Structures are given as C-alpha cells and as structure tokens.
Amino acid sequence: MPLRFFEEGFCLSQKGIDWLEEWNTEAEIATNISQVAQKVVKILVNVPGMTQAHSRDFRRATPIFTLKDGTVIKIFINPANVKHIFLADSNKKMLFGGYVGWIHTKGLNQVIEKIKHSLTSTL
Numbered sequence: 001m002p003l004r005f006f007e008e009g010f011c012l013s014q015k016g017i018d019w020l021e022e023w024n025t026e027a028e029i030a031t032n033i034s035q036v037a038q039k040v041v042k043i044l045v046n047v048p049g050m051t052q053a054h055s056r057d058f059r060r061a062t063p064i065f066t067l068k069d070g071t072v073i074k075i076f077i078n079p080a081n082v083k084h085i086f087l088a089d090s091n092k093k094m095l096f097g098g099y100v101g102w103i104h105t106k107g108l109n110q111v112i113e114k115i116k117h118s119l120t121s122t123l
Contacts, residue, residue: 033095036069037087040115041096044085047111049104053084053097061086064112067119071095073112083108 033041044050061074061084070090077083083105087095100108 032089034069034071034089036067036119037071037089037095040067040071040073040087040119043111043115044087044096044098047098047100047104047108049100049107050098051100053086053099055094055097057084058086058088058094058097063088065116065120067115073115075112085112 057076057078058074061076063072063074066072072088072090072092074086074088075083076086082099082101084097084099085108086097089095
C-alpha cells in the first residue's frame with residue numbers, strides 16, 4: 001500500500017511539473033512585422049502604464065479582432081484582473097505583448113477601440 005501511494009504521489013507531482021513547464025513556456029516570436037502592426041505597437045507602447053508582458057500568457061489570450069493586414073489583437077486578463085494585450089501575426093506568432101495596471105485599464109480600452117475602428121478592414 002505505501003508503495004502504491006508513493007507511485008500515485010509521484011504521478012501527481014509529474015502532472016504538476018508538466019503543468020508548470022507548460023505554463024512557463026514562452027511564445028514563438030515573429031521575425032517580421034508589417035507596417036500596420038508597427039503602427040499599432042507604436043500606439044500601444046505610448047499607452048500610460050504599458051509594461052512588457054511575458055510571452056507565456058500569449059497562448060492564453062483570446063483573439064478579439066483582426067487588423068486589415070491579418071494581425072490579430074488578443075486580450076488576456078490574469079487572475080489579478082490585469083489586462084494584457086498581444087499582437088499575433090498571420091502565422092500565430094507573437095509580435096507584441098504588454099499590460100497595464102488597473103489604474104490605466106480605461107486608457108488601454110480606449111486605445112483598443114481606436115485601433116479597432118481605424119485599422120480593421122471594413123466589409
């Protein structure tokens with residue numbers, strides 16, 4: 001019985017280790033960036049409070065819209081309710097990742113709406 005308990009405990013520990021490795025895996029970074037995406041990055045880095053995000057959260061982010069060049073805008077809100085924004089190229093590689101603290105979320109939301117209305121294609 002004690003040996004079986006040890007084996008089950010080790011299995012659970014391995015699951016925990018696997019989860020931590022997956023959680024801490026960095027995103028694949030794009031090597032080329034379009035002019036439209038460059039424009040968006042320039043806008044985002046000037047948002048008050050913008051801080052570089054860890055790429056591990058890139059895959060947790062949800063796409064919210066696509067720019068006219070195929071760049072995807074993704075949002076992730078972590079358990080502390082901190083809003084992250086990521087840009088992905090058409091190959092799903094990360095172009096940019098940043099976040100703002102609670103005090104600057106309203107400003108980020110306004111910029112996201114501005115980007116959405118000015119840089120997405122109209123059908």
